[in-house]
Structure formats: C-alpha cells, structure tokens
Amino acid sequence: MAGSVSISYVSHATVKYVEWTWTSDGSGDVSGEDTKTLSGQVLRWATNPSATAPSANYDVVVNDDDGIDIAAGGLVNRHTSDSEQVLTGGDAKDGAAFMGKLSLVVSNAGDSKIGTLRMYYR
Numbered sequence: 001m002a003g004s005v006s007i008s009y010v011s012h013a014t015v016k017y018v019e020w021t022w023t024s025d026g027s028g029d030v031s032g033e034d035t036k037t038l039s040g041q042v043l044r045w046a047t048n049p050s051a052t053a054p055s056a057n058y059d060v061v062v063n064d065d066d067g068i069d070i071a072a073g074g075l076v077n078r079h080t081s082d083s084e085q086v087l088t089g090g091d092a093k094d095g096a097a098f099m100g101k102l103s104l105v106v107s108n109a110g111d112s113k114i115g116t117l118r119m120y121y122r
Contacts, residue, residue: 005032005104015043017120020104024113028055030106038102040121042095045071045086047078048116055110056080060117065100072096075117095121 003025010017018038022030047060060075074086088095104117 003030003032003106005030007032007034009036015120015122016040017118018102020117022104022106022115022117024054024106024109024111026111028058028107028109028111028113030109031104033103034101037100038121039097039099041097042070042088042119042121044088044120045075046083046118046120047075047085048083048118049079049081050114050116052112052114053080054078054106054113054115055108058109058113058115059107061105061107062117062119063103063105064098070096070098070102078115 003023005020005022008019018034024030057077060078061069062071064070071086078084109115
C-alpha cells in the first residue's frame with residue numbers, strides 16, 4: 001500500500017483533532033503513519049470526500065501501536081460524496097483510548113481519489 005497522506009494537528013482549549021488528507025494509489029489504497037506520538041480518547045470521527053471523490057463504500061482504519069483499529073470498524077463503507085460522522089458516545093468514557101503513533105489505512109477508494117479524515121479527541 002502506498003498513496004500519500006498529509007497530517008495536521010490542531011489543538012483548542014478543550015478539544016483537539018488530527019486531520020489526515022489522503023490520495024489513493026492506483027490500486028485504491030493509502031497508508032501512512034503519524035509523525036507525532038499522541039494520547040487521548042476519541043470523541044468523534046468525520047470523513048469528507050473531495051471533488052475527486054472516493055469510490056462508494058471505501059474503508060478507513062486507524063490503527064494504534066498495538067495494530068488495533070481504534071475506530072472499531074466504524075469507518076467502513078463510507079459514502080462516495082457525502083460527509084459522514086461516527087460518534088463514539090455521549091460520554092467520553094465511550095471513546096477508544098489511545099497512545100502512540102497512529103496509522104491510517106484506506107482501501108477500496110479507487111485510483112487517485114482524495115479524501116479527509118478527522119479524529120476529534122481529548
């Protein structure tokens with residue numbers, strides 16, 4: 001897997017987010033690892049296709065240092081043109097705790113497609 005990923009980190013007073021902007025390779029896949037060690041608890045996920053939208057039902061996984069998808073399968077079968085969100089629950093205790101460098105894996109997106117994933121956390 002290859003493709004390309006750019007990562008930005010934003011911190012506000014009570015909530016932070018990581019934004020992965022990705023472009024798939026010829027096989028429709030992307031993989032990339034964060035450059036920072038992060039820790040926290042996930043509050044919400046948001047996927048946003050670009051004008052060069054991914055194929056319908058593309059899949060996103062975010063693995064922690066243990067190789068476990070901290071989105072727990074909640075980011076599979078994403079929509080080709082609509083932004084979507086996955087909430088982790090009403091209480092912070094419902095979100096996955098993580099620590100370390102996170103790895104983004106996108107599959108089934110189509111050739112040279114572009115999208116964005118944001119992970120909101122505290």
